[in-house]
Amino acid sequence: MSTVKVSNGDRVSSIEVEDGVSLLEAVSKIKDMHIDASCGGKGTCGKCKVRVLKGDLSEPSKSEIKYLSKEDLKNGYRLSCMVPVTGNIDVLVDSINEKSQILTSHKGFTGKLNPVVQKKHLHLPKPSLKDQRSDLTRLLESISLDAVTVSLSLGQKLPALIRDTDYSVTAVFSSEQLLDVEPGNTESLNYSIAVDIGTTTIAAYLLNSGTGETLDTISGLNSQKIFGADVISRIEYSMQGDGKLELLQKKIVTQISDLCIFLAERNNISRENIYSVMIAGNTTMLHLFYGVDPSGIAVAPFIPGFLRSMNIPSSDFKNFPINCIIYSIPSISGYVGADIVAGILATGIDEKEELSLLIDIGTNGEIVFGNKDKLYCCSTAAGPAFEGAHISCGLGGISGAVDSASIDNSLIKFSTIGDEKAIG
Amino acid sequence: MSTVKVSNGDRVSSIEVEDGVSLLEAVSKIKDMHIDASCGGKGTCGKCKVRVLKGDLSEPSKSEIKYLSKEDLKNGYRLSCMVPVTGNIDVLVDSINEKSQILTSHKGFTGKLNPVVQKKHLHLPKPSLKDQRSDLTRLLESISLDAVTVSLSLGQKLPALIRDTDYSVTAVFSSEQLLDVEPGNTESLNYSIAVDIGTTTIAAYLLNSGTGETLDTISGLNSQKIFGADVISRIEYSMQGDGKLELLQKKIVTQISDLCIFLAERNNISRENIYSVMIAGNTTMLHLFYGVDPSGIAVAPFIPGFLRSMNIPSSDFKNFPINCIIYSIPSISGYVGADIVAGILATGIDEKEELSLLIDIGTNGEIVFGNKDKLYCCSTAAGPAFEGAHISCGLGGISGAVDSASIDNSLIKFSTIGDEKAIG
Numbered sequence: 117m118s119t120v121k122v123s124n125g126d127r128v129s130s131i132e133v134e135d136g137v138s139l140l141e142a143v144s145k146i147k148d149m150h151i152d153a154s155c156g157g158k159g160t161c162g163k164c165k166v167r168v169l170k171g172d173l174s175e176p177s178k179s180e181i182k183y184l185s186k187e188d189l190k191n192g193y194r195l196s197c198m199v200p201v202t203g204n205i206d207v208l209v210d211s212i213n214e215k216s217q218i219l220t221s222h223k224g225f226t227g228k229l230n231p232v233v234q235k236k237h238l239h240l241p242k243p244s245l246k247d248q249r250s251d252l253t254r255l256l257e258s259i260s261l262d263a264v265t266v267s268l269s270l271g272q273k274l275p276a277l278i279r280d281t282d283y284s285v286t287a288v289f290s291s292e293q294l295l296d297v298e299p300g301n302t303e304s305l306n307y308s309i310a311v312d313i314g315t316t317t318i319a320a321y322l323l324n325s326g327t328g329e330t331l332d333t334i335s336g337l338n339s340q341k342i343f344g345a346d347v348i349s350r351i352e353y354s355m356q357g358d359g360k361l362e363l364l365q366k367k368i369v370t371q372i373s374d375l376c377i378f379l380a381e382r383n384n385i386s387r388e389n390i391y392s393v394m395i396a397g398n399t400t401m402l403h404l405f406y407g408v409d410p411s412g413i414a415v416a417p418f419i420p421g422f423l424r425s426m427n428i429p430s431s432d433f434k435n436f437p438i439n440c441i442i443y444s445i446p447s448i449s450g451y452v453g454a455d456i457v458a459g460i461l462a463t464g465i466d467e468k469e470e471l472s473l474l475i476d477i478g479t480n481g482e483i484v485f486g487n488k489d490k491l492y493c494c495s496t497a498a499g500p501a502f503e504g505a506h507i508s509c510g511l512g513g514i515s516g517a518v519d520s521a522s523i524d525n526s527l528i529k530f531s532t533i534g535d536e537k538a539i540g
Numbered sequence: 541m542s543t544v545k546v547s548n549g550d551r552v553s554s555i556e557v558e559d560g561v562s563l564l565e566a567v568s569k570i571k572d573m574h575i576d577a578s579c580g581g582k583g584t585c586g587k588c589k590v591r592v593l594k595g596d597l598s599e600p601s602k603s604e605i606k607y608l609s610k611e612d613l614k615n616g617y618r619l620s621c622m623v624p625v626t627g628n629i630d631v632l633v634d635s636i637n638e639k640s641q642i643l644t645s646h647k648g649f650t651g652k653l654n655p656v657v658q659k660k661h662l663h664l665p666k667p668s669l670k671d672q673r674s675d676l677t678r679l680l681e682s683i684s685l686d687a688v689t690v691s692l693s694l695g696q697k698l699p700a701l702i703r704d705t706d707y708s709v710t711a712v713f714s715s716e717q718l719l720d721v722e723p724g725n726t727e728s729l730n731y732s733i734a735v736d737i738g739t740t741t742i743a744a745y746l747l748n749s750g751t752g753e754t755l756d757t758i759s760g761l762n763s764q765k766i767f768g769a770d771v772i773s774r775i776e777y778s779m780q781g782d783g784k785l786e787l788l789q790k791k792i793v794t795q796i797s798d799l800c801i802f803l804a805e806r807n808n809i810s811r812e813n814i815y816s817v818m819i820a821g822n823t824t825m826l827h828l829f830y831g832v833d834p835s836g837i838a839v840a841p842f843i844p845g846f847l848r849s850m851n852i853p854s855s856d857f858k859n860f861p862i863n864c865i866i867y868s869i870p871s872i873s874g875y876v877g878a879d880i881v882a883g884i885l886a887t888g889i890d891e892k893e894e895l896s897l898l899i900d901i902g903t904n905g906e907i908v909f910g911n912k913d914k915l916y917c918c919s920t921a922a923g924p925a926f927e928g929a930h931i932s933c934g935l936g937g938i939s940g941a942v943d944s945a946s947i948d949n950s951l952i953k954f955s956t957i958g959d960e961k962a963i964g
Contacts, residue, residue: 243836243843248873251836252846265689266846268830268856275833275845292689406692409699412667412675419667421699422676422690432692449672 121206122149123169133201140164140196143209144342145363151209156344156353157197159183164196171205231325232290232443233308233391237301240283251275256294259287264294273297288391292427295391295441305389307331309376312455313368313397313405314338315347315479316512320375322383325391332383337512339371340364340404345512346479346497347400351414354404365407366434372405373437380438387438393430395444398453398480399423402444418450451495456482466491511539545630546573547593557625564588564620567633568766575633580768580777581621583607588620595629655749656714656867657732657815661725664707675699679721683711688718697721712815716851719815719865729813731755733800736879737792737821737829738762739771739903740936744799746807749815756807761936763795764788764828769936770903770921771824775838778828789831790858796829797861804862811862817854819868822877822904823847826868837874847871875919880906890915935963 120142121130129149133142140157143149143166155161162183169192176189177198184193196207238258241247249257251274256262274297278285281299288296288306306325312318319335343364344350354361372393380387395405399420403410406426412419425446430436445454456476465472467488474484481498484491511517515534522529532538544566545554553573557566564581567573567590579585586607593616600613601622608617620631662682665671673681675698680686698721702709705723712720712730730749736742743759767788768774778785796817804811819829823844827834830850836843849870854860869878880900889896891912898908905922908915935941939958946953956962 243841245841248841248843250844250847252848265851268852271846271850272831272833275836279836407696409696412699412703417667417669417672419672420674422695423674424676426695427689428692 118201119204120201121204122146122209123207124149124209135202136200138197139166139168139194139199139201139205139207140342142201143196143207149209150342151196153197153342153344155197156349158349158352159195159198161345162195165193166196166210167208168192168194168199169206169208171207172203173199173205174202229328231306231308231328231392232394233288233295233306233325233441234290235286235288235303235306235326237286237303238284240278240285242283251278254278255285255287255297259289259294261289261294264289264292266294270294270297290392290441293441302389305386307380307385307390308392308394309379309390310394311372311375311396312458313372313395313401314455315350315398315401316341316345318368318371318375320372320379322379322385332379334375334379336371336375337514338401339367341512343367347398347410348414348497350404351400351410354409355411355414361404361407361409364404368401368405369433369436373435377437390438391440393438393440393442395442396454396458397444398455398478399447399450400453402426402447402454405444413450420447420450423447423449448493451480452482452493453480456484456493456495460484460491542625543628544625545628546570546633547631548573548633559626560624562621563590563592563618563623563625563629563631564766566625567620567631573633574766575620577621577766577768579621580773582773582776583619583622585769586619589617590620590634591632592616592618592623593630593632595631596627597623597629598626653752655730655732655752655816656818657712657719657730657749657865658714659710659712659727659730659750661710661727662708664702664709666707675702678702679709679711680718683713683718685713685718688713688716690718694718694721714816714865717865726813729810731804731809731814732816732818733803733814734818735796735799735820736882737796737819737825738879739774739822739825740765740769742792742795742799744796744803746803746809756803758799758803760795760799761938762825763791765936767791771822771834772838772921774828775824775834778833779835779838785828785831785833788828792825792829793857793860797859801861814862815864817862817864817866819866820878820882821868822879822902823871823874824877826850826871826878829868842874844871844874847873872917875904876906876917877904880908880917880919884908884915 117132118135119130119132121128122143129146131142131146138157140151140153143151151164151166153164159177159179173194180195180198183195236259240254240258252266252271256264277297277299284300286298286302287294288298304326308323308325310321310323316338317335318338319333321330322332323330340350343353350364354364376393380390395402400410400413403421408421412421423446426444428442430438430440430442445457447453448457459474459476460466463474465474469487471487476482477498480495482493482495484493486492513533516536516539517533518530518538519533520531541556542559543554543556545552546567553570555566555570562581564575564577567575575588575590577588583601583603597618604619604622607619660683664678664682676690676695680688701721701723708724710722710726711718712722728750732747732749734745734747740762741759742762743757745754746756747754764774767777774788778788800817804814819826821829824834824837827845832845836845847870850868852866854862854864854866869881871877872881883898883900884890887898889898893911895911900906901922904919906917906919908917910916937957940960940963941957942954942962943957944955
C-alpha cells in the first residue's frame with residue numbers, strides 16, 4: 117500500500133491504494149477530486165495531465181512523450197493514467213472546471229397523466245357479518261388491484277392502521293404493487309424524480325406525480341466521465357475487472373442519490389413522499405447504473421444484458437437515501453436506448469400520421485424517422501466530434517467552451533460559456 | 541430486573557426478566573423449557589402448576605386457591621401464570637413430556653403436478669446479428685415468461701453466467717418470478733418443504749418438486765402451545781401487547797426453520813436447492829406465522845387481516861436459514877383456513893359430481909360438504925373437548941394419553957400412547 121496525497125489548489129486529500137493501480141484511478145477514488153480522462157485511461161487523449169510534486173515514478177511512457185512537452189516532463193507533469201503507483205506520491209491536479217452549462221428546460225408533457233405510482237384516499241366500507249372481507253381484500257378491492265405482491269411489513273401494519281384511522285387511509289400503489297398504506301388523506305403528497313443519465317451530463321427533475329408539474333430541476337456532469345468520455349471507453353473500463361464495473365455503478369448511483377436528496381431538501385419535501393425514481397438513459401448508461409456487465413454491447417452482435425423496463429426497490433441499492441421504487445424506461449437495442457424511447461413518447465411521433473424526424477445529438481446521437489405505422493432509428497457517437505473525446509481539441513459544455521461563433525466583416529467572433537477565456 | 545432460576549430435573553437454566561412479568565412468561569423465554577398452559581395464562585385451566593423452591597411471592601390468587609390443594613400450596617406449588625416475578629425466584633417445573641404421537645402418513649397426491657417453483661434446463665440460442673435479443677429476453681422467452689420481476693442481483697449475474705456456460709443454464713422460476721439461474725443442468729435438484737401448522741401439532745414434509753415424491757417427514761408439537769391451547773387463547777395472548785405477537789411469531793418461525801434445517805441435513809440436501817416452503821394452517825396460525833395481528837378474527841364480524849395466498853421472500857423473515865420463497869395457501873374466512881383449502885384440493889371433492897364429506901378434527905375442526913357445484917363448510921373448536929383445553933381433564937397426543945378404550949366382559953380396557961401410565 118502507498119499513500120497518494122492530492123492537492124487541487126483548494127483542498128488536500130490523501131488516499132491509501134494498492135501498489136500498481138494507476139495514479140488516475142487512485143485520484144478518482146477520492147470524493148470530489150477529478151481528473152479529466154476522456155479516453156478512459158488508455159493514454160490516447162493526453163488529457164489526464166497532473167503535476168507530480170514528490171515520489172519515485174516509472175520512466176515516462178511513449179504516450180507521455182507524445183502528449184507532453186519536454187518542458188512539461190521536466191516540470192514533473194505526467195499523464196496520470198500511465199503512472200502506476202509504486203510508493204508514496206504527492207500530486208497536484210487542476211481544480212476542475214465543473215461549471216457546466218446544461219439545458220434542462222422543456223416544453224412540458226401535455227398528454228394524459230398516468231404516473232407509475234399513484235395515491236388514492238379511501239373511506240373503506242366497514243366490515244359487518246354481511247361483509248366479512250379481510251382487511252387486505254377490502255383495501256385491494258377499493259383500488260381495483262388484484263394480482264399484487266404485498267410485502268410482509270405492509271401486511272403486518274394494515275389491520276391496526278385501518279382500525280386506528282376509522283377506515284380512512286391512503287393507498288400508495290402502482291399497477292402491480294401495493295407499495296404502502298398511510299393514515300388519513302395524503303393524496304397531495306406524491307412526488308417522483310425523473311433522471312436522464314446522459315453519457316456526459318445528468319439531469320434530475322422533481323415532479324408532482326399527482327399533477328405532472330415539474331417543481332425543480334438540477335443537472336451536472338456525469339461523474340463517470342473521468343473513466344471515459346463515450347460509452348465504448350466506459351465499457352472498456354468496466355471490462356478491466358477488479359471491481360471497475362462496481363466502481364462505475366457506485367459513482368452514478370451516488371450521484372443520483374445526492375441529486376435526489378438535494379431536490380427534496382431544496383423543496384422542503386419529505387423523502388418519504390418520494391415514491392419513485394424514473395431513470396432514462398442510453399442502454400450502456402442503464403447497464404452501468406444497475407451494475408450489469410455491458411461488455412456485450414461493445415462488440416458484434418451487440419447484445420445487451422437487458423432491454424426491458426426494470427422495477428427494483430431502492431433497498432437493493434447500497435445506501436440509496438430514499439425508500440422508493442426505481443423504475444427505468446425500456447430500451448430498444450444496444451444503441452437505441454431508453455432516452456430515445458422517452459423522446460419518442462414525449463413528442464408523440466409514434467402516434468402521428470405525418471412523418472417526423474427526432475434528432476438527439478448527445479455524446480451518443482440518434483435520429484428517429486417515421487410515423488404511427490413505423491419508426492426507423494439509427495445512432496452513432498455524435499458528441500465526441502464536438503467534445504474532443506479521443507481527439508486533441510474540443511471539450512464538453514463547461515466554462516471556457518466556445519458556444520457560438522460568427523463571421524462579421526471577415527472577423528471571427530465567438531462567445532464562450534461563462535464568458536471565460538476560450539479553452540479546449 | 542430479577543433472576544429466575546428454572547430446573548426441570550434434567551437441566552437448570554437462568555433468565556433475567558423485568559419485574560412484573562408472570563413466572564409463566566419468564567420460563568417460556570428459556571429455550572426448550574416449557575410449562576403447559578392451555579388457557580394461555582388466564583388462570584382458568586390450572587395446568588401451569590410449578591413448585592417454587594425459593595423467593596418472596598405474592599399471596600395466592602383466587603384462581604390458585606381454586607385449582608391447587610392446600611397441600612400443594614403448603615409445598616410451594618403455584619400457578620405460574622398468576623405469579624408476578626418481583627424478586628429472584630428458584631422454580632422447579634415438570635420435565636415436559638414432549639414425546640407426542642402425530643400421524644403424518646398420507647396416501648399421496650396423484651393429480652397433475654404443477655409445482656410453484658419449476659426448473660428448466662435451457663440450451664439458449666446463441667446471439668447473432670439476426671438475433672440481437674438481450675440476455676434477459678433470450679432467457680425469459682425460452683421459458684415463456686414475460687411479465688416477471690427480476691431482482692437486481694440476478695440481472696447482474698446473468699450476462700457472465702450464460703457466456704461462461706456456453707448458453708447452457710437452468711432457470712428456476714415460478715409463474716410470476718424468475719428466481720434464479722444456475723450453470724448447467726440442475727433440473728434434478730429441486731426440493732420444497734410443505735408445512736402444516738396445526739394449532740397443537742406441526743408437520744413438515746420434504747418433497748422432490750420435480751417428481752412430487754415425499755422424501756421425508758417430521759412433526760412435533762406447535763411451540764406456541766404454551767401460550768394457549770386453542771386459537772382464541774393465542775389471539776388473546778397476542779393482544780396483550782408488549783411484543784407478545786412478535787414472540788408468538790418468533791416461536792413458530794424458529795420452529796419451522798429448525799424443521800427445514802433438520803430435513804435438509806437428514807437427507808443430505810443442500811439448502812440452496814430448497815426453493816420454496818409452502819405453508820398451510822388455519823387462518824389464525826397463518827396470521828401468527830406472518831406476525832399479522834389476528835385480533836379481528838376473535839370477535840364478530842370475525843375479520844382476518846388477509847385471506848389470500850402470500851408470497852414472501854424468506855429474507856423478509858429474521859434468521860430464516862433457507863433462501864427461498866415462502867408461500868401460503870389462501871384461506872376462505874377467519875375459521876375456514878388454508879388447511880381446509882389444502883384438504884379440498886388434495887381430495888378433489890371440489891371436482892366431483894357426487895356429494896362428499898370432508899372431516900378434519902383437529903384442535904379446530906371443520907366439516908366440508910358438497911360437490912363441484914357448491915361446497916359448504918362449518919367449523920368449531922373440536923379438539924379442546926378431547927385435549928382438555930379450558931377444562932380440567934384431557935390432554936394432547938403425548939405419552940400417557942389414552943388412545944384406545946374398549947369394554948370386554950364388563951371390564952374397561954385401554955391403551956396409552958407410549959404404553960405409559962395414563963395421565964390427563
